[in-house]
Amino acid sequence: MTIGIDQRAARGAPTSIDGVGIRFGSYQAVSGISLDIAAGEFLCLLGPSGCGKSTLLSALAGFTPVTSGTITVDQDVIDGPSPERGMVFQSSDALFDWLTVRQNVAFGPRMRGLSRKEQAALADEYIGLVGLRKFADRFPGQLSGGMRQRVQIARVLANRPRIVLMDEPFGALDAQTRQVMQMEMDRIWRESGCTVVFVTHDIDEAIILADRIAVMTAGPAASIKNIYRVDLPRPREETSPEAIALHQMLRRDIGAEVRAALRDQGLDQVFEAGEEY
Known part of the structure; x- marks a missing residue:
């Protein structure tokens, strides 16, 4: 028996963030x-480092409570973690080193009480989706960094979220592996149909992957x-004239925020007059 990608999950879920503020003690993060x-x-x-991207993502996951406002998924208010919202972290340390790739991917379905047959079918489905069929019986320590990130993605998708x-999932990878993973993520997203919220500080990565880019202060x-719609055909090439023009706009936007942050710290003199970020 082969279990295809769940069609309800494949359509993703609409999400609404409405007037959300998050405070840690006296510190207002967002x-x-x-x-x-x-x-x-x-x-x-x-956005620039420390702007609250990961904090907002954590609130979407249900790990961090909001101080004000609401976050809803299909009009249901988020009040805690849920398998319908899967999290892929930057580090692959979240994988279980003592389990094989197949066992890692099947872990979520097993915790949900699915039969062994269903667990195996889901694991095979998503291991295939991320291109790791030949490595299904390997342990995480026997894989490259990029392959471990693929296992993380497959493990999340096996829960049919x-x-x-995704919190900078490719940030720790070398440049070549990162480019490969970006193209693979584009393919995996299109095949799974899930809604994806992806945190990055890499402008080119955002242009390659996003339908829209939300720039944070x-x-x-x-x-x-600001919010930018990326109306470029897929797969994308960051050296196209349209991508370069968008890159320049995003760079100016983020650069202005970096300079503002430095001014608040009395460090804006590191920028020459008129210098861009």
């Missing part, structure tokens, strides 16, 4: 964020500064 994410959309959160949340009390 403030007044409102953003609607369409079912099946690939949204990138882009409606939303996949520098923290504290970070918010959404």
Whole structure:
């Protein structure tokens, strides 16, 4: 028996962030964020370090409670973690080193009480989707960094999430592997149909992957500064004139936020007059 990608999950889930603020003690991490994410959309959160991208993603996952506002998925308010919202972290340390690739991917279905036959079918389905059939019986320590990230993605997808949340998942990879993983992520997203919210500080990565790019202001009390729609054909080439023009706009936007943050710290003199980020 082969279990195909669940059609309800494949359509993704619409998500609404409405007036969200997140505070840690006296520190206001993000403030007044409102953003609607369409079912099946690939949204990138882009911004300078420390602007609250990962904090907002953690709230979407249900790990971090919001202080104000609401986050809803299909009109249901998020009040904690759920297998319908899968998280892919930057580090592959989340994998179980003592389990094989197949066992790692089948772990979620096993915890949900599915039969061994269903577990095996789902594991095979998603191991194939990420291109690791030949490595299904290897352990994480026997894989490259890029392959371990593929296992993480497959393990999340095996839970049939409606939303996949990704926190700089390729940030620790070398440049060549990162490029390969970006193209693979584009393919995996199109084949799975999940809604994806992807945190990055890499402008080119956002352009290659996103339907829309939400640029965040520098923290504290970070918010959404601008939203850009990426109307470029897939697969994308970052050296195309349209991609270069978008890159320049995003660079100026983020550069302005970096300079503002440095001014707040009295460090803006590191920038020459008129110098871009």
